[in-house]
Amino acid sequence: MSPDRSVRAALWSEVDGVLLLRSVATALVRLSEIGNLKTSALPYPEEAQRALNNTVLTCLVLKARPPESLPELVEWAAKRPVDRWPVTLPPDVVPPEALLLDEATHLPTQLCYEWAVDAEDSAARHSEQRYMTVVSQRCREENYPEAYRAFRLLLVRRPVLTHRELSTLPAAADNDLGFLGDLLYDVYQPAPAGYLDRKRQSYTACARCHTLLHPTTVGGLWCEQGRCRDLGTVRHGREYRADDGGGIQLLIRPLRQWVSAPGVLETRLARRLTDVGADVELWPGFGSYSMRVRFPDRATLAIEYKDWASPALLGRRAVPPPPDPPYDRCVWVVPATRLRDHPDFRTVFERYRSSTSLELMTDRELLRTTRQFIGPTGPSPRNAETASAPDGEAMEGLF
Ligand SMILES: [Zn+2]
Known part of the structure:
Protein backbone atom coordinates (compact mmCIF):
# COMPACT_ATOMS: atom_id res chain seq x y z
CA MET A 1 0.00 0.00 0.00
CA SER A 2 1.46 3.38 -0.93
CA PRO A 3 1.93 5.93 1.89
CA ASP A 4 -0.68 8.13 0.27
CA ARG A 5 -3.20 5.30 0.17
CA SER A 6 -2.53 4.20 3.74
CA VAL A 7 -3.06 7.76 4.94
CA ARG A 8 -6.33 7.93 3.06
CA ALA A 9 -7.49 4.60 4.51
CA ALA A 10 -6.63 5.75 8.02
CA LEU A 11 -8.46 9.00 7.51
CA TRP A 12 -11.56 7.19 6.28
CA SER A 13 -11.87 5.00 9.35
CA GLU A 14 -11.24 7.93 11.66
CA VAL A 15 -13.79 10.33 10.24
CA ASP A 16 -16.61 10.74 12.76
CA GLY A 17 -19.25 10.99 10.04
CA VAL A 18 -18.13 7.71 8.45
CA LEU A 19 -18.32 5.89 11.79
CA LEU A 20 -21.69 7.45 12.49
CA LEU A 21 -23.24 6.57 9.12
CA ARG A 22 -21.98 3.00 9.36
CA SER A 23 -23.46 2.72 12.84
CA VAL A 24 -26.84 4.23 11.89
CA ALA A 25 -27.13 2.25 8.63
CA THR A 26 -26.29 -1.02 10.36
CA ALA A 27 -28.86 -0.33 13.08
CA LEU A 28 -31.56 0.57 10.54
CA VAL A 29 -30.96 -2.57 8.50
CA ARG A 30 -31.05 -4.67 11.66
CA LEU A 31 -34.25 -2.99 12.88
CA SER A 32 -35.92 -3.54 9.52
CA GLU A 33 -35.12 -7.25 9.82
CA ILE A 34 -36.72 -7.65 13.21
CA GLY A 35 -39.79 -5.46 12.90
CA ASN A 36 -41.46 -2.27 11.89
CA LEU A 37 -39.15 0.71 12.00
CA LYS A 38 -42.03 3.04 12.75
CA THR A 39 -42.96 1.33 16.00
CA SER A 40 -39.66 0.95 17.81
CA ALA A 41 -40.36 0.71 21.53
CA LEU A 42 -38.14 0.94 24.59
CA PRO A 43 -35.82 -0.68 25.40
CA TYR A 44 -34.19 -0.27 22.01
CA PRO A 45 -32.00 -3.04 20.58
CA GLU A 46 -28.38 -2.51 21.59
CA GLU A 47 -27.22 -1.65 18.07
CA ALA A 48 -29.97 0.95 17.69
CA GLN A 49 -29.28 2.50 21.09
CA ARG A 50 -25.61 2.78 20.17
CA ALA A 51 -26.46 4.45 16.85
CA LEU A 52 -28.74 6.91 18.64
CA ASN A 53 -26.05 7.67 21.23
CA ASN A 54 -23.46 8.24 18.50
CA THR A 55 -25.80 10.60 16.65
CA VAL A 56 -26.63 12.60 19.78
CA LEU A 57 -22.96 12.88 20.69
CA THR A 58 -22.00 14.04 17.20
CA CYS A 59 -24.77 16.64 17.22
CA LEU A 60 -23.70 17.97 20.61
CA VAL A 61 -20.09 18.30 19.47
CA LEU A 62 -21.23 20.16 16.35
CA LYS A 63 -23.78 22.22 18.35
CA ALA A 64 -26.70 20.87 16.29
CA ARG A 65 -30.06 19.76 17.64
CA PRO A 66 -29.92 15.99 18.18
CA PRO A 67 -32.75 13.47 17.66
CA GLU A 68 -34.48 12.89 21.01
CA SER A 69 -35.49 9.27 20.44
CA LEU A 70 -35.06 6.35 18.09
CA PRO A 71 -38.33 7.15 16.25
CA GLU A 72 -36.96 10.66 15.62
CA LEU A 73 -33.70 9.21 14.28
CA VAL A 74 -35.79 6.97 12.01
CA GLU A 75 -37.65 10.07 10.81
CA TRP A 76 -34.33 11.73 10.05
CA ALA A 77 -33.28 8.71 8.00
CA ALA A 78 -36.55 8.78 6.03
CA LYS A 79 -36.84 12.54 5.51
CA ARG A 80 -33.47 14.24 5.79
CA PRO A 81 -31.01 13.55 2.94
CA VAL A 82 -27.70 12.33 4.34
CA ASP A 83 -25.80 15.30 2.89
CA ARG A 84 -27.84 17.49 5.23
CA TRP A 85 -27.10 15.58 8.42
CA PRO A 86 -24.95 17.49 10.92
CA VAL A 87 -21.92 15.25 10.39
CA THR A 88 -18.45 15.74 8.99
CA LEU A 89 -17.80 13.54 5.96
CA PRO A 90 -15.07 13.26 3.33
CA PRO A 91 -16.10 15.05 0.12
CA ASP A 92 -18.70 13.44 -2.17
CA VAL A 93 -19.16 10.24 -0.17
CA VAL A 94 -22.93 10.52 -0.24
CA PRO A 95 -24.90 11.27 -3.39
CA PRO A 96 -26.97 14.46 -3.21
CA GLU A 97 -30.49 14.15 -1.75
CA ALA A 98 -30.03 10.48 -0.85
CA LEU A 99 -31.96 8.97 2.09
CA LEU A 100 -31.14 6.00 4.30
CA LEU A 101 -34.80 4.94 4.49
CA ASP A 102 -37.47 5.16 1.86
CA GLU A 103 -39.86 7.92 2.82
CA ALA A 104 -43.05 6.06 1.94
CA THR A 105 -42.27 2.64 3.41
CA HIS A 106 -39.43 3.28 5.89
CA LEU A 107 -37.51 0.35 4.41
CA PRO A 108 -33.71 0.68 4.05
CA THR A 109 -32.55 2.12 0.74
CA GLN A 110 -29.74 0.69 -1.31
CA LEU A 111 -27.45 3.42 0.04
CA CYS A 112 -28.30 2.28 3.57
CA TYR A 113 -27.16 -1.25 2.69
CA GLU A 114 -24.00 0.10 1.10
CA TRP A 115 -23.10 1.88 4.36
CA ALA A 116 -23.98 -1.21 6.39
CA VAL A 117 -21.60 -3.40 4.40
CA ASP A 118 -18.89 -0.74 4.61
CA ALA A 119 -18.70 -1.55 8.33
CA GLU A 120 -16.43 -4.55 8.57
CA ASP A 121 -18.09 -6.01 11.66
CA SER A 122 -21.49 -6.15 9.95
CA ALA A 123 -20.43 -6.64 6.32
CA ALA A 124 -20.76 -10.41 6.35
CA ARG A 125 -24.19 -10.32 7.93
CA HIS A 126 -25.64 -7.80 5.51
CA SER A 127 -23.96 -8.97 2.34
CA GLU A 128 -24.47 -12.08 0.25
CA ILE A 252 -33.95 -12.48 2.02
CA ARG A 253 -32.99 -8.88 1.37
CA PRO A 254 -29.16 -9.22 1.30
CA LEU A 255 -29.50 -11.73 -1.53
CA ARG A 256 -32.09 -9.62 -3.32
CA GLN A 257 -29.78 -6.63 -3.01
CA TRP A 258 -26.43 -8.21 -3.86
CA VAL A 259 -27.36 -11.20 -6.06
CA SER A 260 -30.82 -10.81 -7.65
CA ALA A 261 -30.64 -7.13 -8.56
CA PRO A 262 -27.18 -7.18 -10.16
CA GLY A 263 -28.02 -10.60 -11.60
CA VAL A 264 -30.76 -9.07 -13.76
CA LEU A 265 -28.16 -6.70 -15.21
CA GLU A 266 -25.48 -9.38 -15.48
CA THR A 267 -27.66 -11.81 -17.41
CA ARG A 268 -28.89 -9.07 -19.74
CA LEU A 269 -25.35 -7.83 -20.44
CA ALA A 270 -24.14 -11.39 -20.99
CA ARG A 271 -26.93 -11.94 -23.49
CA ARG A 272 -26.10 -8.76 -25.38
CA LEU A 273 -22.38 -9.53 -25.48
CA THR A 274 -23.16 -13.01 -26.76
CA ASP A 275 -25.48 -11.54 -29.38
CA VAL A 276 -22.65 -9.47 -30.82
CA GLY A 277 -20.32 -12.46 -30.96
CA ALA A 278 -18.39 -12.51 -27.67
CA ASP A 279 -17.72 -15.75 -25.83
CA VAL A 280 -19.28 -15.20 -22.40
CA GLU A 281 -19.31 -17.38 -19.28
CA LEU A 282 -21.51 -16.21 -16.41
CA TRP A 283 -20.23 -16.54 -12.80
CA PRO A 284 -17.09 -18.55 -13.68
CA GLY A 285 -15.03 -20.25 -10.99
CA PHE A 286 -18.14 -20.82 -8.86
CA GLY A 287 -18.86 -17.11 -8.70
CA SER A 288 -15.34 -15.65 -8.65
CA TYR A 289 -16.66 -12.75 -10.72
CA SER A 290 -19.69 -11.76 -12.81
CA MET A 291 -18.59 -12.99 -16.23
CA ARG A 292 -15.58 -13.99 -18.26
CA VAL A 293 -15.51 -12.57 -21.76
CA ARG A 294 -13.20 -13.97 -24.40
CA PHE A 295 -12.43 -12.63 -27.87
CA PRO A 296 -10.52 -14.50 -30.54
CA ASP A 297 -6.83 -13.46 -30.44
CA ARG A 298 -7.48 -10.79 -27.83
CA ALA A 299 -7.39 -10.34 -24.09
CA THR A 300 -9.72 -12.25 -21.78
CA LEU A 301 -11.74 -9.95 -19.54
CA ALA A 302 -13.03 -10.50 -16.03
CA ILE A 303 -16.18 -8.39 -15.77
CA GLU A 304 -17.74 -7.41 -12.47
CA TYR A 305 -21.11 -5.70 -12.79
CA LYS A 306 -21.55 -3.13 -10.01
CA ASP A 307 -24.73 -1.12 -9.56
CA TRP A 308 -24.01 1.05 -6.51
CA ALA A 309 -25.61 4.29 -5.40
CA SER A 310 -22.39 5.65 -3.88
CA PRO A 311 -19.32 5.78 -6.15
CA ALA A 312 -17.16 6.52 -3.09
CA LEU A 313 -18.22 3.38 -1.23
CA LEU A 314 -17.91 1.40 -4.45
CA GLY A 315 -14.40 2.78 -5.04
CA ARG A 316 -13.33 1.64 -1.59
CA ARG A 317 -14.14 -1.93 -2.59
CA ALA A 318 -12.32 -1.80 -5.91
CA VAL A 319 -10.14 -4.88 -5.66
CA PRO A 320 -9.68 -7.25 -8.63
CA PRO A 321 -11.30 -10.69 -8.20
CA PRO A 322 -9.17 -13.84 -7.76
CA PRO A 323 -7.72 -15.11 -11.05
CA ASP A 324 -9.84 -18.25 -11.03
CA PRO A 325 -10.35 -18.75 -13.90
CA PRO A 326 -7.47 -16.57 -15.15
CA TYR A 327 -8.00 -13.33 -17.04
CA ASP A 328 -5.88 -10.62 -18.62
CA ARG A 329 -7.81 -7.52 -17.61
CA CYS A 330 -10.43 -6.73 -15.03
CA VAL A 331 -13.24 -4.29 -15.76
CA TRP A 332 -15.88 -3.06 -13.36
CA VAL A 333 -19.00 -2.24 -15.30
CA VAL A 334 -21.62 0.20 -14.01
CA PRO A 335 -24.98 1.01 -15.61
CA ALA A 336 -24.72 3.99 -17.97
CA THR A 337 -27.72 5.45 -16.14
CA ARG A 338 -25.62 5.86 -12.98
CA LEU A 339 -23.26 8.21 -14.82
CA ARG A 340 -26.15 10.02 -16.45
CA ASP A 341 -27.78 10.66 -13.07
CA HIS A 342 -24.49 11.33 -11.29
CA PRO A 343 -22.08 13.04 -13.74
CA ASP A 344 -19.23 12.94 -11.19
CA PHE A 345 -19.62 9.19 -10.62
CA ARG A 346 -16.37 8.26 -12.36
CA THR A 347 -14.38 11.06 -10.74
CA VAL A 348 -15.58 10.18 -7.24
CA PHE A 349 -14.95 6.48 -7.85
CA GLU A 350 -11.39 7.26 -8.99
CA ARG A 351 -10.78 9.40 -5.93
CA TYR A 352 -11.75 6.67 -3.49
CA ARG A 353 -10.76 3.51 -5.30
CA SER A 354 -8.44 1.21 -3.41
CA SER A 355 -6.79 -0.38 -6.46
CA THR A 356 -5.71 0.99 -9.81
CA SER A 357 -5.47 -2.43 -11.43
CA LEU A 358 -9.02 -2.47 -12.66
CA GLU A 359 -10.88 -0.26 -15.09
CA LEU A 360 -14.32 1.30 -14.77
CA MET A 361 -16.65 1.59 -17.73
CA THR A 362 -20.35 1.65 -18.40
CA ASP A 363 -22.31 -1.25 -19.82
CA ARG A 364 -22.92 0.82 -22.93
CA GLU A 365 -19.22 1.52 -23.41
CA LEU A 366 -18.38 -2.16 -23.05
CA LEU A 367 -20.97 -3.12 -25.65
CA ARG A 368 -19.73 -0.50 -28.09
CA THR A 369 -16.13 -1.59 -27.62
CA THR A 370 -17.07 -5.22 -28.12
CA ARG A 371 -18.97 -4.45 -31.30
CA GLN A 372 -16.05 -2.44 -32.61
CA PHE A 373 -13.63 -5.29 -32.08
CA ILE A 374 -15.85 -8.01 -33.38
CA GLY A 375 -16.97 -5.79 -36.22
CA PRO A 376 -19.37 -6.52 -39.02
CA THR A 377 -18.45 -10.20 -39.04
CA GLY A 378 -20.26 -10.62 -35.72
CA PRO A 379 -23.67 -12.28 -35.78
CA SER A 380 -25.71 -9.14 -34.96
CA PRO A 381 -26.11 -6.21 -37.34
CA ARG A 382 -24.96 -2.85 -36.06
CA ASN A 383 -27.75 -0.63 -34.88
CA ALA A 384 -28.18 3.09 -34.42
CA GLU A 385 -26.61 3.04 -30.99
CA THR A 386 -23.40 1.44 -32.18
CA ALA A 387 -23.14 3.89 -35.04
CA SER A 388 -22.77 6.80 -32.64
CA ALA A 389 -19.30 7.87 -31.57
CA PRO A 390 -18.07 5.87 -28.60
CA ASP A 391 -17.16 7.62 -25.39
CA GLY A 392 -13.41 8.14 -25.60
CA GLU A 393 -12.66 7.66 -21.92
CA ALA A 394 -12.24 4.11 -20.67
CA MET A 395 -12.07 2.87 -24.25
CA GLU A 396 -8.36 3.13 -24.88
CA GLY A 397 -6.22 0.27 -23.75
CA LEU A 398 -9.08 -1.97 -22.81
CA PHE A 399 -7.92 -4.78 -25.03
ZN1 LIG B 1 -38.57 -3.80 -9.21
Missing part, protein backbone atom coordinates in the same frame (compact mmCIF):
# COMPACT_ATOMS: atom_id res chain seq x y z
CA GLN A 129 -21.14 -13.61 1.27
CA ARG A 130 -22.23 -15.90 4.09
CA TYR A 131 -24.68 -17.74 1.84
CA MET A 132 -23.00 -17.61 -1.54
CA THR A 133 -19.69 -18.78 -0.08
CA VAL A 134 -21.38 -21.94 1.21
CA VAL A 135 -23.07 -22.53 -2.15
CA SER A 136 -19.76 -22.01 -3.93
CA GLN A 137 -17.87 -24.38 -1.61
CA ARG A 138 -20.44 -27.14 -1.90
CA CYS A 139 -20.62 -26.92 -5.69
CA ARG A 140 -16.82 -26.85 -5.89
CA GLU A 141 -16.56 -29.97 -3.74
CA GLU A 142 -19.05 -31.70 -6.02
CA ASN A 143 -17.34 -30.27 -9.09
CA TYR A 144 -20.75 -29.14 -10.22
CA PRO A 145 -20.62 -25.65 -11.82
CA GLU A 146 -24.04 -26.16 -13.41
CA ALA A 147 -25.58 -26.36 -9.94
CA TYR A 148 -23.91 -23.10 -8.90
CA ARG A 149 -25.27 -21.35 -11.98
CA ALA A 150 -28.72 -22.89 -11.51
CA PHE A 151 -28.85 -21.67 -7.90
CA ARG A 152 -27.77 -18.20 -8.91
CA LEU A 153 -30.22 -18.04 -11.81
CA LEU A 154 -33.05 -19.08 -9.51
CA LEU A 155 -32.23 -16.17 -7.18
CA VAL A 156 -32.17 -13.78 -10.14
CA ARG A 157 -35.32 -14.97 -11.84
CA ARG A 158 -37.45 -16.04 -8.89
CA PRO A 159 -36.95 -13.91 -5.75
CA VAL A 160 -40.51 -14.98 -4.89
CA LEU A 161 -41.66 -18.61 -4.65
CA THR A 162 -44.70 -20.32 -3.22
CA HIS A 163 -44.03 -22.74 -0.41
CA ARG A 164 -44.99 -25.60 -2.69
CA GLU A 165 -42.49 -24.50 -5.33
CA LEU A 166 -39.80 -24.22 -2.68
CA SER A 167 -40.45 -27.72 -1.39
CA THR A 168 -40.61 -29.37 -4.81
CA LEU A 169 -37.71 -27.55 -6.50
CA PRO A 170 -34.84 -29.67 -5.14
CA ALA A 171 -36.49 -32.89 -6.29
CA ALA A 172 -37.42 -31.63 -9.75
CA ALA A 173 -35.69 -33.53 -12.52
CA ASP A 174 -35.16 -30.47 -14.71
CA ASN A 175 -32.74 -28.62 -12.45
CA ASP A 176 -29.44 -29.15 -10.63
CA LEU A 177 -30.54 -27.95 -7.20
CA GLY A 178 -30.99 -31.28 -5.42
CA PHE A 179 -28.05 -31.12 -3.02
CA LEU A 180 -28.64 -27.41 -2.27
CA GLY A 181 -32.23 -27.96 -1.08
CA ASP A 182 -31.57 -27.18 2.60
CA LEU A 183 -29.96 -23.87 1.68
CA LEU A 184 -33.09 -22.83 -0.20
CA TYR A 185 -34.98 -22.91 3.10
CA ASP A 186 -32.37 -20.59 4.63
CA VAL A 187 -32.57 -17.98 1.91
CA TYR A 188 -36.31 -18.02 1.16
CA GLN A 189 -38.35 -16.92 4.17
CA PRO A 190 -42.12 -16.37 4.59
CA ALA A 191 -42.99 -13.01 2.99
CA PRO A 192 -43.13 -10.30 5.70
CA ALA A 193 -46.62 -9.07 6.54
CA GLY A 194 -45.69 -5.54 5.49
CA TYR A 195 -45.78 -6.61 1.84
CA LEU A 196 -49.35 -7.93 2.06
CA ASP A 197 -52.29 -5.99 0.61
CA ARG A 198 -54.63 -6.71 3.53
CA LYS A 199 -57.78 -5.80 1.65
CA ARG A 200 -57.07 -8.08 -1.29
CA GLN A 201 -55.11 -10.62 0.79
CA SER A 202 -52.50 -10.72 -1.92
CA TYR A 203 -48.93 -9.81 -2.77
CA THR A 204 -47.89 -8.12 -6.01
CA ALA A 205 -44.52 -8.66 -7.66
CA CYS A 206 -42.59 -6.02 -9.60
CA ALA A 207 -42.83 -6.71 -13.32
CA ARG A 208 -39.24 -5.52 -13.79
CA CYS A 209 -37.18 -7.20 -11.05
CA HIS A 210 -39.78 -9.75 -9.83
CA THR A 211 -39.40 -9.05 -6.12
CA LEU A 212 -42.47 -8.13 -4.07
CA LEU A 213 -43.70 -4.56 -4.18
CA HIS A 214 -44.32 -2.90 -0.81
CA PRO A 215 -47.57 -1.00 -0.11
CA THR A 216 -46.99 2.67 0.71
CA THR A 217 -48.77 4.90 3.21
CA VAL A 218 -50.59 6.67 0.38
CA GLY A 219 -52.06 3.54 -1.21
CA GLY A 220 -49.39 2.94 -3.82
CA LEU A 221 -46.81 0.24 -4.35
CA TRP A 222 -43.04 0.71 -4.04
CA CYS A 223 -40.15 -1.30 -5.45
CA GLU A 224 -37.00 -1.47 -3.33
CA GLN A 225 -34.83 -1.31 -6.44
CA GLY A 226 -33.98 2.27 -7.32
CA ARG A 227 -33.50 1.23 -10.93
CA CYS A 228 -37.16 0.17 -11.18
CA ARG A 229 -38.32 3.43 -9.58
CA ASP A 230 -36.14 5.50 -11.90
CA LEU A 231 -38.02 4.05 -14.85
CA GLY A 232 -41.13 5.97 -13.80
CA THR A 233 -44.33 4.25 -12.82
CA VAL A 234 -44.25 0.98 -10.94
CA ARG A 235 -45.15 -1.94 -13.18
CA HIS A 236 -47.29 -4.55 -11.51
CA GLY A 237 -46.23 -8.10 -12.21
CA ARG A 238 -47.62 -11.39 -10.96
CA GLU A 239 -50.15 -11.23 -8.15
CA TYR A 240 -49.97 -13.96 -5.51
CA ARG A 241 -52.86 -14.79 -3.21
CA ALA A 242 -51.60 -14.94 0.37
CA ASP A 243 -52.34 -18.68 0.52
CA ASP A 244 -51.08 -19.55 -2.98
CA GLY A 245 -49.17 -22.83 -2.90
CA GLY A 246 -49.14 -22.95 0.88
CA GLY A 247 -47.94 -19.37 1.34
CA ILE A 248 -45.47 -16.95 -0.24
CA GLN A 249 -41.72 -17.11 0.34
CA LEU A 250 -39.46 -14.13 -0.32
CA LEU A 251 -35.71 -14.25 -0.86
